[in-house]
Each structure stands twice: as structure tokens, then as C-alpha cells.
Amino acid sequence: MIVRNGDEATAVISPPKPPPVSVAASLRTLSIFAGSVALALVVHLIVARNEPPLEMRFYTIFLGSVLLIAVITAPAQILWARLRQFRQNLHPILTAAAFLLCLWEIITSGVRLLPLPYFPSPAKVLHSLITDRMLLFDSTWHSLLLLLSGYALGVIAGLITGLCIGWSPPVRYWGMPLLKVVGPIPATAWIPLAMVVSPSTMFSAVALIALAVWFPVTMLTASGISNTRASYLDVARTLGAGRGYLIFRVAVPAALPNIFIGLFMGLGASFLTLVVAETVGVKSGLGWYVSWAQGWAEYGKVFAALVIMAGFFSTIMTVLFKVRDRMLVWQKGVIKW
Amino acid sequence: MVMTPDAEGSTLQLRDVRKSFPDPGDPVNRRLVLSGIAVSLAAGELVSLIGPSGCGKSTLLRLIAGLETPDSGELLIGSEAIRRPSAERGLVFQDPNLFPWLTVRRNIEVGLVARGLLQEKKTEVDEFMRLVELEAFANAFPHHLSGGMAQRVALARALINHPKVLLLDEPLGALDAFTRMRMQDEVLRLWSARRSTTLLVTHDIDEAIYMSDRIIIMTPRPGRIDQIILVHLGRPRHRSNPEFLQLRGEILELLHFAGGERMKSGKAHAPIM
Numbered sequence: 001m002i003v004r005n006g007d008e009a010t011a012v013i014s015p016p017k018p019p020p021v022s023v024a025a026s027l028r029t030l031s032i033f034a035g036s037v038a039l040a041l042v043v044h045l046i047v048a049r050n051e052p053p054l055e056m057r058f059y060t061i062f063l064g065s066v067l068l069i070a071v072i073t074a075p076a077q078i079l080w081a082r083l084r085q086f087r088q089n090l091h092p093i094l095t096a097a098a099f100l101l102c103l104w105e106i107i108t109s110g111v112r113l114l115p116l117p118y119f120p121s122p123a124k125v126l127h128s129l130i131t132d133r134m135l136l137f138d139s140t141w142h143s144l145l146l147l148l149s150g151y152a153l154g155v156i157a158g159l160i161t162g163l164c165i166g167w168s169p170p171v172r173y174w175g176m177p178l179l180k181v182v183g184p185i186p187a188t189a190w191i192p193l194a195m196v197v198s199p200s201t202m203f204s205a206v207a208l209i210a211l212a213v214w215f216p217v218t219m220l221t222a223s224g225i226s227n228t229r230a231s232y233l234d235v236a237r238t239l240g241a242g243r244g245y246l247i248f249r250v251a252v253p254a255a256l257p258n259i260f261i262g263l264f265m266g267l268g269a270s271f272l273t274l275v276v277a278e279t280v281g282v283k284s285g286l287g288w289y290v291s292w293a294q295g296w297a298e299y300g301k302v303f304a305a306l307v308i309m310a311g312f313f314s315t316i317m318t319v320l321f322k323v324r325d326r327m328l329v330w331q332k333g334v335i336k337w
Numbered sequence: 338m339v340m341t342p343d344a345e346g347s348t349l350q351l352r353d354v355r356k357s358f359p360d361p362g363d364p365v366n367r368r369l370v371l372s373g374i375a376v377s378l379a380a381g382e383l384v385s386l387i388g389p390s391g392c393g394k395s396t397l398l399r400l401i402a403g404l405e406t407p408d409s410g411e412l413l414i415g416s417e418a419i420r421r422p423s424a425e426r427g428l429v430f431q432d433p434n435l436f437p438w439l440t441v442r443r444n445i446e447v448g449l450v451a452r453g454l455l456q457e458k459k460t461e462v463d464e465f466m467r468l469v470e471l472e473a474f475a476n477a478f479p480h481h482l483s484g485g486m487a488q489r490v491a492l493a494r495a496l497i498n499h500p501k502v503l504l505l506d507e508p509l510g511a512l513d514a515f516t517r518m519r520m521q522d523e524v525l526r527l528w529s530a531r532r533s534t535t536l537l538v539t540h541d542i543d544e545a546i547y548m549s550d551r552i553i554i555m556t557p558r559p560g561r562i563d564q565i566i567l568v569h570l571g572r573p574r575h576r577s578n579p580e581f582l583q584l585r586g587e588i589l590e591l592l593h594f595a596g597g598e599r600m601k602s603g604k605a606h607a608p609i610m
Contacts, residue, residue, distance in 0.1 A: 235434045238402050240424030240498060241451035249450070253438040330438045330478045 027074065030087060033095045034070040040102040041067055044123065047109045051123070058130050059123035066098075120300045128300035129307065136289065136308055143274060143285035143312065146202070150209025151270045155263065158214040162221025162262070166255070167247060172226070179218060187212035187269065188276045195281060205277040212273040213266035220262025224255025257331060260324045267320060271313050286312070346534030347415045347425075347501035349378040349401065354410035356396055357559075369559040370396050374410070376553060376562060378502075381532035385545035385552045387592075393560030394538040398504045401536065402428045414501055424448055427495030427533070431507040433487040435479040441490050442466065442475040448498040458497075465493040468527065485516040489523065496527060503533040510540065521547055525572075542588050546581060547574055554591060564591060 041063040048056040077084040101122050107113045109121035120128075129136065165175045187208045198204035228251045236250045252259075278287025286305050293301035354374040357367040370393040378384055386394050399405045401412060403422040412419040414426070435444050446462055449455040466472045469489040479487055488508055495503060508524070509517045525548055528535055539545050545552045552566040566588065570580055 229434075231430060231432065231434045232436060234399075234402075234404055234422075235428065235430070236447065236451065237404065237422035238424070238426060238428040238504075239448040239451055239494065241447075245451045250436070253436070256438070328438075 030074045033091055034067065034074065036095045036098040037063060037067045037070055040098050043102050044105055047105055048123065051109055055127045056123050059126045062126060117297060117299045120303060124300040125303040125307065129304040132301055132304065136304060139284060139286045139289040140308055140312055143278065146205055146285060147209065147270060147274050150206045151213050153206060154210035154213025154266060155217055157210060158217025159221055162218040163225060166222035166225025167251065183215040183219065187273045191280060201281040205282050208277055209270050209273045212269040216265035216269060217262040220258045221255060224258030225251045228254040256328060260328065263320060267317060345499055345501065345531050346381045348380050349502050349534055350413040351376050352411040354400065354412060355408045356400060356405065357408055372559040372561055374562060378534050378536065380534055383528055383535040383537065383549045385549035386536060386538045386555065387542065387545050387552060388555030389557050392555040392557035394555060395506055398428065398506050398536065398538060401502065402426050402504055424452055424498040425501045426504060427498055427500035428504045429491050429495050429506065429508045431510045433491035435487055435490055437479050440476050440478055441471055444479065444490055445493045445497060447494055461497060465497050469493045484512050485520055488520065492527060496531060500533050503535045505535065505537040507538050507540065542585060543576065546584055547576060
């Protein structure tokens with residue numbers, strides 16, 4: 001790619017523009033989406049006659065508003081190309097989602113194929129989600145605090161130990177065997193011990209999440225650092241670099257792609273440990289909410305919490321992806337993402 | 338031999354340098370790579386090092402850069418012994434080895450940042466970007482550059498430290514023939530502007546004659562200095578000048594690559610090069 005004078009670095013890596021979407025093609029796909037939402041609404045209205053109307057209300061409103069938006073954006077996109085592009089891209093997936101909701105409702109409330117109350121209808125889940133929003137919000141907030149403190153602690157510890165093991169041969173000699181033996185034990189296996197030893201369940205939960213994150217971050221950081229191309233270090237030395245520069249400005253950036261793999265693995269492990277810790281010990285958070293709602297056989301709330309978890313965890317994952325995209329912008333064009 | 342009073346370079350003396358490495362196939366004996374290397378470079382001189390592969394040319398450059406230590410012998414810059422790598426001895430490899438996570442400009446700044454001089458010498462970065470004609474690519478990442486451009490960045494990155502000695506390890510070896518000839522002129526231009534004492538490893542006899550004041554010819558296993566040839570041509574040189582061609586013939590003869598002899602004596606070989 002040729003870069004002209006004055007172009008920002010970001011301009012270099014901008015992806016090629018997709019071809020413009022014709023109005024006719026867009027209208028066709030739009031009507032398919034609006035149709036699928038309308039179908040879901042009709043199915044819902046038929047099914048809802050056998051259900052308590054109070055619990056059905058929100059879902060009716062929800063489907064109604066989606067249908068309204070679908071109908072309004074259909075003419076609006078004729079004038080607005082960006083909206084057209086946006087809708088065109090999201091269309092197949094949104095249509096599939098509408099069909100899936102419709103199918104879910106038919107299987108549960110409609111023909112009662114799945115045993116109740118374990119599998120509530122989407123209408124019931126939405127109802128629980130809205131009526132119990134304060135407690136759900138509070139639980140999410142507590143989960144977030146616990147997750148972030150544990151993750152941050154684990155990442156900091158993992159980066160430090162990974163750096164030491166990766167850079168210094170003596171530390172590697174003693175540290176690596178320990179890491180290989182202790183590291184693979186799942187953090188959740190320490191729970192019985194943690195409960196006995198630690199002053200509070202909150203404290204032990206943070207420590208367990210940190211431990212779960214620490215292992216993959218250490219492992220990947222160490223391998224990234226120790227695999228830094230020797231010629232990069234040689235070049236830096238002949239340019240007058242001291243040890244600090246070699247470690248933090250050569251080895252660390254060179255290891256960054258690896259480090260991010262460790263950060264992603266650690267994030268997955270932290271989700272798991274968070275939910276387990278909240279289910280068995282900590283008296284707050286989404287994991288606690290699920291087991292509490294299950295205790296009252298309120299499966300609408302269980303599913304509501306699962307929906308929140310899906311959104312919560314995937315948002316955090318997305319944030320980490322964004323951070324990586326920013327920090328590893330130089331990799332675009334070198335490797336396939 | 339060219340000497341200029343305003344040379345940035347410094348003399349380089351090698352006294353009976355010897356270097357061996359452990360042999361992976363033989364735990365007892367070490368493999369001798371360089372033996373009895375003795376030569377002096379005047380300040381601002383450009384000297385080429387040619388010889389078959391495996392004759393320790395790259396090892397010799399790594400010794401001078403301070404990335405390796407000799408078994409015995411002395412390496413002196415001016416009157417100072419070489420002990421460790423330093424910014425006063427720049428090294429450019431065949432692979433430009435640009436840091437892929439830094440833009441072109443940041444790559445050129447590496448030497449200044451590493452020595453904490455960036456604030457002081459900010460304007461010099463612009464000067465070097467201009468010198469190697471890469472201002473337009475300041476914010477591009479290295480993988481967007483062609484081989485020749487990347488090597489110019491590598492040169493600028495080494496030169497920004499004003500090295501007393503510039504070590505070039507086949508810097509043009511991976512370039513195509515046309516880019517290579519253009520880059521030879523480029524390197525000569527940079528060299529005549531700064532007059533760093535320059536040691537150029539190359540496989541290309543034309544390149545050695547075209548560029549250097551003297552040519553050191555080495556023999557392999559262990560590497561020793563076979564001959565040192567003074568290139569008595571004025572600058573700028575012409576590649577098709579009769580004197581140039583005559584010198585080329587002499588060197589080919591020395592390296593036994595001239596070809597005619599073998600044909601005459603009936604022991605015809607397939608050409609090696």
C-alpha cells in the first residue's frame with residue numbers, strides 16, 4: 001500500500017470500503033426482517049392468550065417496538081446510505097434472531113415441549129429481567145467489581161512473573177518447573193482450602209480469580225519474552241540500548257501478541273472462577289443470583305441472569321479486543337486477525 | 338586510501354584476532370572460525386570484506402560490534418579496546434530488522450531514545466528522514482515498505498548515532514540487481530557525507546570494487562586474511578571503465594572464479610557462481 005505524505009498511520013490500515021448496496025436489494029432484505037419480527041409478534045399474541053397477561057406485557061411491547069423500528073428504517077435507508085450499509089450487514093443475523101425467539105416461544109409456551117418451570121418462554125424471561133432489574137443490576141455491579149479486582153491483580157502478577165521467567169535464565173530454571181506443576185491446577189480446586197485460610201470470602205474470591213488469570217498470563221508472557229528475535233536485541237544493543245530499553249522497549253513489544261493470547265485465556269478462566277466462587281461462597285453477584293433464583297424455582301430469573309451474563313462477559317471480551325486492536329495496530333497486514 | 342580531516346569515523350585496529358565456537362558435533366574441540374586477523378582501517382575509510390561463505394565475515398563484524406568477545410587478540414577503536422556493544426559502532430544486517438511495532442520515524446529514533454537524547458536532537462530525526470528520502474513514509478509501519486526502503490530506514494537508524502565505525506553485513510544482499518545498484522550509490526552518498534569508517538561485507542565483487550577504498554579477501558575455515566587489495570580508482574567510479582574491469586578480472590583470478598584456466602586445462606566444471 002502506498003502512503004502519501006501527511007496520512008495518519010491509521011489511514012494506512014483502513015480496510016477497503018465495501019461496495020455500495022442498492023436500494024432495491026436492501027428493501028428486499030428489510031422486508032424479510034420486518035416479516036420475521038411480525039411473525040414472532042403474531043405467534044406471541046396467539047400463545048399469550050393462555051398465559052398471565054401481566055407477564056406477557058413487556059414482550060409484546062418489545063416485539064412491537066422492534067417491528068416499528070424495522071418498518072420505519074425501511075424507507076429511511078433509501079435516503080441514508082450509511083444506515084443502509086449497516087442494516088444490510090446485520091440483516092441475516094437479526095432475522096435469524098427473530099426466528100429463534102419465535103421458535104423458543106413456540107416450544108415453551110406454545111406446545112409445551114420442554115418441562116416447566118425449567119424452561120420459561122422469552123416473554124417470561126423478559127418479564128423477570130425488567131421486574132427484578134434492581135437486584136440484577138446490583139448483582140452485575142458486584143460481579144464486575146470482583147472480576148476486575150481479581151483480573152487486574154492476576155494480570156499484574158502474571159506480567160511480572162512472566163517477564164522475570166522469560167528474561168532471566170536462573171529465574172527460568174527455578175520458576176518454570178514450579179509453574180508447570182502448580183499452574184495447571186484449576187483455580188476452583190483451591191476453593192476448599194481458600195475458604196479455610198482466608199479472612200473473608202471476598203478476599204479469597206479475589207485471590208482465586210487472580211490465580212486463575214495468573215497462570216496463562218505468566219506462561220504466555222514468559223514464552224513471548226524468551227522468544228524475542230535475537231537480532232532485534234542485537235540491533236538495539238548496537239544502537240546504545242541499555243537493559244531497561246531491551247526489556248521494556250524491545251522484548252515486551254515483541255512479546256505483546258503472545259501476552260494478549262495469555263490475557264484472553266486468563267479472561268476466560270476468570271469468568272469461570274468468578275461464577276463458581278459466587279455460587280459456592282460469595283453472597284453477591286450474578287453467580288449468587290442464579291443459585292438463589294434456582295433455590296426459589298424462579299427459572300425466569302435464572303434465564304434473565306444468564307442473559308445478563310452473556311451481555312456482561314461478551315462486553316468485557318469486546319473491550320479487551322478493542323485494547324488489543326489499538327496496541328497491536330502494527331500487526332495489521334502482518335498476520336490475519 | 339582516502340583520508341579526510343573532517344571524518345566522523347575513527348581508526349579501527351584488529352590485532353591477531355582469534356575466535357572459536359563450541360562445535361555441536363564435537364564436545365571436546367571447538368570450531369575455529371577466525372584466526373590471525375590483523376588489519377587497520379584509517380579514519381573515514383571504506384573497506385570491503387569478501388570471501389566464500391563460512392569464512393567468518395559476519396563473526397568478524399559481530400566481534401567489532403561487541404556482540405561477541407574474541408578468544409585472543411585485540412580490537413581497538415582509536416586507542417580504546419572494544420568490550421561491549423555501543424552506539425559508536427553501528428551495525429546493519431542483510432535483514433533490515435526494523436522493529437515492526439514502531440513506525441518508520443520511531444524506528445529511526447531508536448538510537449536517540451535508547452540514549453535519552455531524543456528531546457535534544459529531535460531536529461536530527463527530520464534531517465535523517467530527508468537524507469534517506471523517507472519523509473513521506475514517516476508514519477508507515479515497516480511491513481508497508483519495499484526491501485530497499487526498509488534498508489534505507491535501517492541505515493538511517495544506524496547513522497543517527499553518528500557512529501565512529503559503521504558495520505554493514507551484506508546490507509544489499511537481498512535486493513534485486515537494479516535496487517542494489519541504486520542503493521550502492523545511496524550508501525556511498527551517506528558515507529561521503531558522514532565519513533564513518535565503514536566495513537562492508539559483501540559477496541559481490543563489483544560492489545566491492547565500486548564502493549571501497551580497499552578490499553580484504555578472506556579464506557575459509559578458519560577465516561584468515563588472504564589478500565588486501567588497494568582500489569586505486571578515483572571517485573565517482575564507472576562500472577564499465579577498463580581499469581574497473583581489469584581489477585575485476587584480477588580479483589576473479591585470485592578467487593579462482595575467472596573460468597578460463599579450468600576450461601583450458603580440460604577440467605571443465607559447471608560454473609559455481
